Amino acid sequence: MTHKKDLSDDQLLRLMLAGDEDALAQLYCRRQASVYRFALQMSGSTSIAEDVTQEVFLFLMREGNVFDPARGSVGAFLLGVARNHVLRRLRVEHLLSPLTDDHDDDGTVLPSGAELGVLDDLTRAETIETVRRAVLSLPPKYREVVVLCELQDVSYVEAAEILGCAIGTVRSRLHRARALLLAKLRPAENAADANSASVKSARCFA
């Protein structure tokens, strides 16, 4: 199995489809974490994330031959499959509707840049939890670009392949998603200002 570490994902997939179990083990080892994290960040549920990871690799075993290297990488293909499974699960479990803003209105504000460096672990944990909740409360089409581009560090090009849309769409959705996140993370009194930020900037021509 050691020599398989040097093989590309495409080669491993081909070997796996030919019945090579080690190739599957290697491919799983390489890709499971990103698939699992994507599902977890999209759903907020470890059970959904586990189920989706399993479904994705079972799909790869059954129908891995539908993968077309010309259309993107194996990683992007797996994330695309994971996305479909997550959205299906969310639809089934009626989780597609954004979370209520009750938890966002508890006055938690993202610490400023200067504050972040000196905050203790507890505050850091709170910050992470606040951001996690804000991300989960986004509508799915914005949530998925944030998860891919911000949390999974996927490029715009790959995100476009995974989501099956244009790069410009990814860019504009991410822009909108960040604006929504900022609005959720700001104190309530500044929320209105945040929504009109673009209007304000248009008036200033410094």
Place this chain on the structure above:
Amino acid sequence: MNCQRFESVVAELARAQMMEADVRAEALAHSDECEHCLARLRDEETLTRGLRLLAADMESMSAPAELEGKLLEAFRSRSVVVPIAAVPSRSRYWLVAIAAMLLIAMSAVAMWWRSETPQQRLAEKAPASKPVETLSGPTQAAPKDVEFRAGGDNIVKPQAPKRVRQNPVARRTPETQMANHVTNEIATDFMPLGDMSPASLQDGGQIVRVKLRRSALIRFGFPVNMDRYNENVKADVLVGVDGLARAIRFVQ
């Protein structure tokens, strides 16, 4: 750079994405001059930092170890199952093919049988087939028919099929008209009557065309024009095998 342009690049700037050096320099210069844009940049940077904290926090997360074992087990079992499943699938293919061919043959026979009219079958069965044959020619001249009929009163009975068969267009016209009539009609769905359940509509029965007062529509929740209150409307009543009316539909 103005604020509008700054707004379009501020997220990239905060995320430290690849961008042209002069655009970055212009954006930073603008943020030094514009307080609002500086605050905007700070916000975006803070958000980026928060998201990176979250990403870093989740970086070590991965699927449970037992999942790999389950998948490898499934992979092994799949390798065993596939060749076994291949054998019955081939025989099933032939069974399906034979069944399809039989179905096609049966439908062809059924179509041929239905294309024959009851009159044709009656004529074939009738003992006095010769006069019918004589009269059934499509180019048969009318006077000849008259002569033939005049020749013997005992062949009055075959005249009925004869007359029908002499003019196939005339024979088909009522059916065609009915078909056209049916296709031109608009009907509601059958509505169960009384305490009949919708499932009882599956029991079969006979459909009887009736005329009702327009006011009867009110009982079924349809709007009624009060000016035409006393007019009749057509309806089909589904009468069950026990003679009870099971359902009704309105026809226009």
